[in-house]
Amino acid sequence: MVLVNAPKFRIGLVQMTCSPDPAENLEKAVSKVKEAAAQGAQVVCLQELFRSQYFCREEDARLFDLAESIPGPSTEVLSRVARESNVAIVASLFEKRAEGLYHNTAAIIDSDGALLGIYRKMHIPDDPLYFEKFYFTPGDTGFRNFDTKPGRVATLVCWDQWYPEGARIAAMGGASVLFYPTAIGWHPAEKAEFGEAQYDAWRTIQRSHAIANGVYVAAVNRVGFEGPPDHGLEFWGGSFIADPFGRVIAQASHDKEEILLADVDPKVIDETRRNWPFLRDRRIDAYGPITNRMLVG
Numbered sequence: 107m108v109l110v111n112a113p114k115f116r117i118g119l120v121q122m123t124c125s126p127d128p129a130e131n132l133e134k135a136v137s138k139v140k141e142a143a144a145q146g147a148q149v150v151c152l153q154e155l156f157r158s159q160y161f162c163r164e165e166d167a168r169l170f171d172l173a174e175s176i177p178g179p180s181t182e183v184l185s186r187v188a189r190e191s192n193v194a195i196v197a198s199l200f201e202k203r204a205e206g207l208y209h210n211t212a213a214i215i216d217s218d219g220a221l222l223g224i225y226r227k228m229h230i231p232d233d234p235l236y237f238e239k240f241y242f243t244p245g246d247t248g249f250r251n252f253d254t255k256p257g258r259v260a261t262l263v264c265w266d267q268w269y270p271e272g273a274r275i276a277a278m279g280g281a282s283v284l285f286y287p288t289a290i291g292w293h294p295a296e297k298a299e300f301g302e303a304q305y306d307a308w309r310t311i312q313r314s315h316a317i318a319n320g321v322y323v324a325a326v327n328r329v330g331f332e333g334p335p336d337h338g339l340e341f342w343g344g345s346f347i348a349d350p351f352g353r354v355i356a357q358a359s360h361d362k363e364e365i366l367l368a369d370v371d372p373k374v375i376d377e378t379r380r381n382w383p384f385l386r387d388r389r390i391d392a393y394g395p396i397t398n399r400m401l402v403g
């Protein structure tokens with residue numbers, strides 16, 4: 107449960123571009139985490155698969171070489187940074203669990219450098235230029251909460267953000283904030299006609315998770331164009347933080363690297379849930395059918 111008397115804590119999101127060089131991306135992420143911590147951030151979330159460009163634009167078995175173990179090289183570096191900067195980190199990584207078994211995984215590192223655990227992305231998309239089913243096995247961790255020293259948090263990953271079920275279960279675990287590390291963008295041929303509506307839908311569904319659950323939601327996306335000009339993706343950035351009633355309290359641009367900061371206040375969660383008691387009025391006795399694929403056909 108959310109502890110009402112718990113202190114506020116500040117969260118940070120790192121929105122950045124990624125180069126083809128994983129070492130360069132890790133170095134940049136480390137620098138940005140330190141910058142966020144210097145501005146008072148106590149928990150920092152990096153964007154989805156920050157160590158590389160978004161490789162799922164194509165199906166190429168050689169790209170499995172980008173994967174790493176957890177614990178592994180990235181968590182070792184980030185654990186040292188967390189400890190030195192006294193900041194907890196949510197880091198989205200391409201996990202090699204075993205030969206032939208890979209996941210899209212968020213590692214949660216506490217501010218003392220300890221690896222608290224992992225969350226493996228549950229919902230795996232398969233769309234043009236988002237060929238994630240080729241690379242990732244669906245997660246088996248469930249929707250977990252993690253008690254960092256600053257406060258209790260949960261993380262889901264990108265495609266998970268469209269599913270109210272995942273947000274609800276994570277919020278029921280007592281998290282004060284749901285983090286969504288993300289890699290989503292526009293197809294060049296679609297942007298003029300559908301781009302505004304696509305971004306609006308993405309932001310709206312996540313604001314709805316904040317409202318329905320009375321919890322902070324923090325979504326961090328990458329920026330920049332990746333891939334060939336006629337068959338790449340323009341990542342739309344637009345990272346944001348919403349309060350427990352869905353009000354956007356921090357907002358990033360669509361095309362610049364930025365660090366977003368906001369305070370998470372358990373008292374605001376409590377006040378919001380008192381006035382809008384959606385959790386109280388849930389009819390848990392009537393929701394059994396939700397575990398069916400469909401009720402017709």
